[in-house]
Amino acid sequence: MTAQTNTLLLGPSSLQFTAQQGGPVTAGQQISITTTAAGQNFVAFPSYSNPGQTWISLSAFGGVTPGTLTVTVNPAGLAPGVYTGAVTVNAGSIQNSPSAVSITLTVTGSSDLSASPNQLSFFYQAGAAAPPAQTLSVTSTGGAVSFSATASGGAAGQWLAVNPVSGTTPRELSVSLNTAVLTTAGTFNGSVTIVSASGTVVVPVTVTVSTQPSLQVTPATLSFFHQIGVGGVVNRGISLNSSGSNQPFNVQVTTSTGSGWLVVTPLTGATPANLVASVLAGGLAAGTYQGNIRITSASFANTPVDIPVTLQVSPNPLIGASPAALTFNHQTAGATPGAQAVSLTSTGAQLNYQVQVTTETGQGWLTAGPSTGSTPGSITVGVNPVGLLPGEYNGTVRVNSGSAANSPLLIPVRLNVGDAALLTLSSSAISFGFQTGGSVPSPQTVTVGSTGVPLSFATEVTTQSGGQWLSAATTGNTTPATLTVSVNTAGLQPGAYQGRVRVIAPGAANTPQDLNVAFTVSQNALLVLSPQTVVFTTQVGGTQPAPQTVAVTSTGNPLPFTVASTTSNNGDWLLIGPTGGTTPRNLNIIANPAGLAVGVYTGTVTVSADGVPNSPQQVQVRLEVTSGASLEVAPATLSFTRISGGPAPPAQTLTVSSSSSALNYTVSAAASTGGGWLSATPQSGSTTGQVQVTAGGADLAPGTYNGTVTITSAGAANSPRVIPVTLTVTPPQVISVTPNLLTFSAQAGGAAPAAQPLTVTTSAGPADFTVATSTATGGPWLAATPAEGTTPGTISVSVNQATLAAGTYTGSVTITVPGAQNNPAVISVQLTVTGSPLTAAPTSLAFAYDIGGPVPAVRPLDVIAGGANVGFTAEPFTESGGNWLTVTPTSGTTPSTLSVGINIAALTPGSFTGAVRLRPTGGGVVSVPVTLTVTAALRPAITNFVNAASQTPTPVAAGMIFTVYGANIGPATPQETQIGPNGRVTTTLGNVRVLFDGTPAPLTYVSSSQINGVAPYSIANRFGVRVEVEYLGVRSLPIDIRVEPAAPGIFTLDASGRNQGAVLNQNGTVNSSVNTAARGEVIVIYATGEGQTNPPGIDGAVTGGSPPRPLLPVGVLIGGIEVPAANIQYAGSAPSLVAGALQVNVVIPLTAPVGGSVPLQLRVGGTLSPLGVTIGVR
Incomplete structure (x- = not known):
């Protein structure tokens, strides 16, 4: 065995310093000193290119590895220039010893005044809201410099303003427009002039005024990193906004290097909108790839807008930081801002790193530690603003990792120092949706806060169009307070409306702050999310916060939708489920704080629905990670609605929990308007507990009332938690019923006429109602269903004249709504019974046709007469849609049966009416109403993709039998396997196809909610595959599935993926807990997911005489024990079954465990089938 060589490692390889001539010693930077075998003594000393200069200082001249040295430089006595x-x-005597770190010092001259940026530009749409002010940072390279600032608007008038007009460096100036004088289109030039004793700086300012709206795109650029072989698709969000809403746009995606790696969805839409840019880097070689996303629209004056995209692909790991940038706000003489945590992660292998800090402005205010570590890790970044003058200060946290492809990683840090407190809003934008004729949207709340001392504030409400539809009320005029925003739908036509609630705090450094309000009014259904803000709180190392629920509903018909999530720091702590569905449906929002340090993390959940005017809608998610125990209250807001004079709304529940050990808490409730309508019980408790919140207000007039529930715990770092509560009192209910009279005609002894509908609505939103019927004469011939319901609702009224003689009969339908002013509503009903000799049955016909589907079957129409045989003619009649109705024969003698059908040629979606007119000999006519409903094929929606055997979401392997679950993915009547003329299982079944990167898969079962099929063998060796379901020619949104060499799963008897496996005993009987197989006997296992075979698999082939064998080795585990390879008699395609079905014949070892439920697993290559499948062994 060879011993490892001890090697000296230094990091980083170089340091750079900048100092001013005659200035102070610079902030220190660190050198990390390590050896592959720890405990090595070392010495360190500085050296200079010019030996006569000694400007480098070290914190120590020696130590023991691992260790660090802090390097500072002193510019005293040095002239301006560059020193090395x-x-x-x-x-x-170890390898690499001695080694050196190069040091560079740049000495600048005396104080120079500068402004950043060096020019400003604005875009303004005439008549619209003014664009936001822009910031101009004034700095000097020496000490603080006093200056004055003047704005000049040029020939167009004084359209430019700067604030403040004087100050001391460093300082930020706010540059804004006076749009009142910008009434004509054109380009205008102005400037901001900054004058100090050391010089003058002129910053040019340009404003472009247009009658067209402008497009705002965030972010301006996108950068992606990908490590080869690690990770899958990476998504980034792009926000599109405009000064005029509902403006159409198109998206073009190009790549100048590589192809197919950049995808954007959607490619068309209208502002405001959110795009998702996706990078599919699988298969790309190492290198840097460039692309571009171009937004075009004839509606905007500043398009096209380009978003450059860069993708770096490397075989080396990548180091990442979350968040990627930090901002601190400090009020002079106030408390030091809390430290913020940055999580450091890496793709693939673990990485060692070193941390350094530098400051571009100011000195010594930025800290970060620990100075060394390994991923995954965390560093704490803090600021020390003591002694800093008001202004903006910038610094950088530098993370060095020699093995990372993107090292060094730079984390920008910004510190804003101001004399005044800072004004904060919990949200900068909210949205409302209203469908004509529906309920008024509930109010929404936003928290108004401040840094440091409380601030007095006022609100200002403006709307761009539509009149005064927007209003705002607050629980007080001093922070913290709750801002309640409401909309008034009266008189608004369908369209998109924009408004703004401006919060003005004269004592705040950043006043005003704007809350933008979007309001969509439509005759079609709209998306509704409740709540629009979700807040999680937890403690570092504490328990995961409980999931929270967001209700996705619509104002009318159910809407299919998709869900996506992003985080501002691109972390993976935010989870959602499901990722799609149909309204109404609840989303589970989950925050996973594992690995997160102390700090505040934000994310967005975006819900989109194709063709919906107010799509997409967003939920803002906030995760607060504290150092101490934290108090969590869900939901974050409460909203009640009651009808004036009606019953009280049901109580709502707040769940109070803690991040670690149990916390005691107290509860108080207070109404800021309307008196004592708000209460909460119990008034104390311990976590986890529940608080019942009740809204009374029986005597309140119609309007919106605000209050708060405050939960306080001395042991919680984030106490108290304040929950805004809104009570909306609507005017008394008024019942409306249409039509106000029903008339029926029927023939004595004939079939009953068709039921007729009554539509019931109430003026103040949904309400419960009851229904009763009565008749004046003739007995109980009148009926109405249902007997009770909720508005808006429909009542079906029917009559039965079977026992009635010819004549006229009257009755009534009585509808009662508790608390309604006009209770009850009584609808008169009149029935006329005639003795016509000719009768048709049924009395009406209804057809429904889905475009692309089968033609509806011909319907029989019986024509009879009460006496002798009667001759008649029959003719079809249509009111709209062309000649779609047919009847044969066109004449006859009673009794006779006619055939009524439809002609589908040239039909378009819609509802059509017609009739079959029967004319008896001797005069008169009997008309049989016919309705036809033609619908377009709905888009299929995929909800899950699983291994058909294990029923678990897994990667897909070539030839794997899969199951797709979803909505509208196939015919209502299931269809099973069909063999085509080529002897293979067909890839189209029941007008359904499943496409893998465009290649259709053989299908064995299709229905409206489930599809079974076999993945094409052509996907082998791919990194991932895009799967789509096509039904009636309409494709679903695609899903991306990872491809693996094998994804084994064992079929089970109950098709659940668990319990008794689909296994045959040696005698051919089905194995079970009571029909066990003996040790030493052969069992036959049926499975799938073995991957590519030899010879290569053929899509849809039925396995015959020479079954293919898997390329990867197949193993069996019984009772968790690997079966010897010699016991596996056969492992290959299952004879007589579709290619992709795997059969394994194995001899049960004599040492195998016995019992009725012995665990069974397959191993294909290095992949095991999921646990949970069992067999019986004796």
Whole structure:
């Protein structure tokens, strides 16, 4: 055995310093000194290119590995210029000793005034809201410099403003527009002039005024890293916003190097919108790849907008930081901002790293530690703003790892120091959706806070169009407070509306802060998410917070939707499930804090529905990781609705939990408006506990009322937790029923006429109702169903004239809504019974046709007469849709049966009406109504992809028998395996195909919710595959599945993937717990997922005389014990079954465990089938 060579390792290989002539000693930077065998003594000393200069200082001149040295430089006595030197480390006679780290010092001249950026540009749509102010950072290279600032708007008038107009470096200036004078389109030039004793700086400012809206794209660039062989598809979010909403756009994706690795969805849409950029780096060689995402639209003045994309592919691991950048805010003389945690991770192998800090402005305010570590790890970044003047300070945390492809990793750090407190909003944007005729959206709440001392504030509400539909109320005018935002739907036409709630705090350094409000009004169904904000709290090393639920509903018809999530730091702590479905459905939001350090983490859950006007909708997710025990309260807000004068709404529950040990807490409830309508019980408890919150307010007038529930715990780092509560009192209910009169006609002794609907609505939202019927004469001939329901609802009213003679009869339907002002609503019903000689049965016909589906069957229509035989003619009649109705024969004598059908040619989606008109000899007509509903094929939706044997989500292998679950993925009537003319299982079954990167798979079973098939053998050796379901020519959204050489699963008798396996005993009987196989006997195991075979598998082939064998070795485990290879008599394709079905014949070892449920597993290559399958052994 060869001993490992002891080697000296230094990191980083070089250090760079910048100092001002005559300035102070610079902040220190560290050198990491390690040896492959620890405990090695070393000495260190500086050296210089010019031996006459001594400007390098070391924290120590020796030590023992592993260790660190802190290097500082002193510019005293040095003229402006660049100086070089080195720190040499000698660790004796080991490899690489001595080694050196090069040192570079750049000495600058005396104080110089500068501004960053060196120019500013604005875009403004005439008549729209002003663009946000931009920041100008004024600094000087020497000491603090006093300055004045002046804005000049040029010939177009004083359209430019700067604030403040004087200060001391470093300082940030706010540059904004006065849009009142920018009334004409064009480009205008101005400037901001900054004057100090040491010089003058002029910053050009340009504003482009257009009548067209502008497009805002975030982020401006995208960068991806990929380590070869590690990880799968990587997604990044792109946000599109515009000064005018609902503007169409198109997306073009190009790659200048490589092809097919960059994908963006969707490729069309309307603002505001969220795009997802995906990188499929599997199969790419090492190197740097360039691409571009171009957003185009004729609606915007500033398009096209390009987003450059860079992908770096490397065989080396990548080191990553979460979050990737940090910002601290500090109020002068206030408390020091809390430290923030950065998680360091790597792809593939574990990486050692060293941490250093540098500051571009200011000195000594940035710290980070520990200075060394290995991934996965965490560092704590802190700031010390003591002595810093107001302004913006920038620094960098530098993470060095010699083995990482992207080393060094730079983490920008920004520190904002201000004399005034900072104003904060818990959300910067919210949205509402309203479907015409539906319920008014519930109010939403936003928390107004501040750093340091409480701030007095006021709110200002504006709307771009639609009048005063937006309102805001607060629980007080001093932070912290709750801002409740409501919308008024009265008089609004369908469309997209934009508004803004501006929070103004004169004492805040960053006033004002804007809450943007989007309101979509539509005649079609809209997406509704509740709540739109989810907050998790936990302690480092504590328990995982309980999942929280977000309800995904629609204002009308059910809507299919998809779900995606992103995190601001690109971490993987945010989990959601399911990733799609149909409204109404709940989403589970899960926060996994494992490996996260103290800090605040944010993410977004995006719910999208094709063709829905207000899609996509977003849920903002916040995870707070504290150093001490934390208090978690869910949900984060409560909302109640009651009808004025009606019953109280049901109580709601708050769940109070803690991140570690149990915490005692107290509960208080207070209503800020409307008196004492809010209460909470019990008033104390310990975690985990529940609090019942009740909203009274029986005497409250219609309006919106606010309150809070406060939960306090002395042992919690984040106490108290304040839960905003909103009570919306709506006007008293008014019942509306249409139509207000029903009339029926029927022939005595004939079939009953078709039922007729009553539509019931209430003015103040959904309400329960009851239904009763009565008749004046003729007995109980009138009926209505259902007997009770909830508005908006439909009542079906029917009559039965079987026992009635010819004549006119009257009755009524009575509808009662508790608390309604116009209770009850009474609808009159009139029935006319005639003695016509001709009767048709049925009295009406209804057809339904799905485009692309089978033609509806012909329906019989019986024509009879009460007396002698009567001659008649029959003709079809259509009110719309063309000549789609047929009837044969067109004449006859009673009794007779006609055939009624439809002609599907040229039919489009919609509802059509017609009739079969029967004209008896002697005059008169009997009309039989006919309705036809034509629907377009719905998009299939995949909800899960599993191994058909194990029924568990797994990677896919070539030839694996799979199961797809979903909605609308096949015909309502299931269909099973069909053999084509080529003797193979067909790839189309029941108008269904399943495509793997476009290659159709053989199918053995299809239905509306489940498909079974066999993965094509052509996917072998791929990294991943995209799977789509096609039904009636319409394809589902694709899903990406990882491809593995093998993914074994054993079939079970109950098709659950668990319990008794699909196994035959030696005598051909089915193995079970009562029909066991003896040790030494042969059993036959049926499975799938063995991967590619020899000879190569043929898609859909039925295994015949020379069955293919798997390329990978097959093993069997009985009772967890590997069966000797000699006991496996056969492992190959199952004769007479479709290729992909695996048969394994194995002799049970004489030493195998016995029992009715002995565990059974297969091993193909290095992959085991899932646990849970059993056999009986005796």
